[in-house]
Amino acid sequence: MTASAECSPLTTAQSTTSQPQRPLQPPSPLTTGYQPFGIPRTESECDGMLAAAEWRIREQPALRRDIAADVARFLGASSHLWTTSRRARLERVLISAGPGTLGCVFAIVAASPRDEVVDHAVRVLVAAAAEDEGVTRTLVSLLSGSRGQSILTQAPSVREVMLRALSNSTGTVAGEAKVRVAFVLAKGDPSPAVRDAAVQALSVMGGRDAVAILTGLLGTLRETEENETVLDSIVEGLETLSGR
Amino acid sequence: MSFLLRQARRSAWSGEEDVTEERRAAALASFGRRPEDTDGVSVFAVAGEADVALVVAAIACTKREVGTIDLLRLEDDEVTRFGSISESEGRTAVLPANPLHRVLNWTPEKLAELVSHLLVLRRKATRHSPGAVVAVLLALPPTDVEEGIARDWLVKTQQEKARP
Numbered sequence: 001m002t003a004s005a006e007c008s009p010l011t012t013a014q015s016t017t018s019q020p021q022r023p024l025q026p027p028s029p030l031t032t033g034y035q036p037f038g039i040p041r042t043e044s045e046c047d048g049m050l051a052a053a054e055w056r057i058r059e060q061p062a063l064r065r066d067i068a069a070d071v072a073r074f075l076g077a078s079s080h081l082w083t084t085s086r087r088a089r090l091e092r093v094l095i096s097a098g099p100g101t102l103g104c105v106f107a108i109v110a111a112s113p114r115d116e117v118v119d120h121a122v123r124v125l126v127a128a129a130a131e132d133e134g135v136t137r138t139l140v141s142l143l144s145g146s147r148g149q150s151i152l153t154q155a156p157s158v159r160e161v162m163l164r165a166l167s168n169s170t171g172t173v174a175g176e177a178k179v180r181v182a183f184v185l186a187k188g189d190p191s192p193a194v195r196d197a198a199v200q201a202l203s204v205m206g207g208r209d210a211v212a213i214l215t216g217l218l219g220t221l222r223e224t225e226e227n228e229t230v231l232d233s234i235v236e237g238l239e240t241l242s243g244r
Numbered sequence: 245m246s247f248l249l250r251q252a253r254r255s256a257w258s259g260e261e262d263v264t265e266e267r268r269a270a271a272l273a274s275f276g277r278r279p280e281d282t283d284g285v286s287v288f289a290v291a292g293e294a295d296v297a298l299v300v301a302a303i304a305c306t307k308r309e310v311g312t313i314d315l316l317r318l319e320d321d322e323v324t325r326f327g328s329i330s331e332s333e334g335r336t337a338v339l340p341a342n343p344l345h346r347v348l349n350w351t352p353e354k355l356a357e358l359v360s361h362l363l364v365l366r367r368k369a370t371r372h373s374p375g376a377v378v379a380v381l382l383a384l385p386p387t388d389v390e391e392g393i394a395r396d397w398l399v400k401t402q403q404e405k406a407r408p
Binding site for chain 1: 251252253254255256258260266267270273274275276277278279280281282283284285286303306307308309311312314332333335336337347371373374375390392393394
């Protein structure tokens with residue numbers, strides 16, 4: 001992740017008035033006549049696809065969202081072609097595609113919420129947030145529903161990815177807001193997977209207050225939480241924190 | 245002792261008797277296969293705790309994240325009832341883990357049958373907490389990790405976590 005913040009398309013877009021109005025919507029390839037890449041079957045095809053995507057991102061800015069939507073299909077792909085270095089290269093392609101990438105990544109996660117896909121999507125968001133703290137603010141804003149759209153309209157796997165990206169992002173922005181959002185979701189998200197992810201995020205993001213936050217949460221949820229995994233996560237989080 | 249491990253979230257594989265529609269969907273998704281998954285669904289064939297630690301390390305180093313890792317245990321014979329387990333050298337960042345890698349190169353329908361079977365058995369994923377993941381990473385020789393971003397991340401993580 002060598003690109004500086006000032007040349008990050010994410011930063012550039014968010015510092016101007018071109019911030020997307022509907023950041024969670026992937027583009028429709030039919031609107032641009034975009035020709036998607038085929039599924040690579042050999043190492044040279046995979047390298048060729050990545051090289052072509054990099055070139056097109058650089059030279060054809062109008063197609064960036066289409067390219068991002070297309071190559072995001074390969075997040076977490078189970079194929080011997082996708083080595084660590086090629087996965088990292090894919091991450092860079094997605095980040096360099098700009099603000100439309102978030103919606104493309106979320107669309108893939110919603111369609112294929114498999115663990116490897118979710119992990120890779122988190123990786124992309126964390127890397128994007130490392131280059132542009134605006135990404136962190138966007139995630140907080142989306143999760144808190146402050147953009148006028150309830151986060152519950154998004155798939156549970158998408159909410160989970162956002163939470164995990166927030167808890168892994170190392171920037172200094174929105175610390176309290178991140179914790180507040182995670183706390184609200186831990187208490188009330190309808191999906192146990194999201195509540196579980198929120199509890200884990202609180203263990204990481206809560207800092208010095210994490211024990212108090214999780215203890216309070218356990219007291220609140222002990223009588224109402226129906227999912228054993230969520231309660232177990234709180235207890236395990238407290239055990240981990242006390243062992244630090 | 246020999247069995248397979250598959251990365252799968254405990255919120256889906258909670259072992260509870262009641263299988264809600266959401267949990268069934270999440271369990272199916274954890275074995276989901278897309279056209280882009282040309283090899284099949286990844287599993288690891290392990291023979292003991294040392295192998296389990298390698299799998300945990302492989303997942304952590306590949307995603308470069310010290311977070312919870314949930315693993316679902318599958319017995320060889322219950323898997324082979326539905327289809328074959330194919331050899332497939334892994335491409336994780338942890339080199340000694342890659343020979344343990346296998347794939348279920350099955351149709352989505354066949355994978356769904358396995359998922360239904362495991363849900364009936366109330367199979368529960370084992371959670372490896374962040375603390376347990378860190379312990380595994382601290383014991384991992386950096387030379388076991390491929391050069392580049394994954395090894396750099398491991399060394400940095402080891403330095404951070406080893407601090408008093």
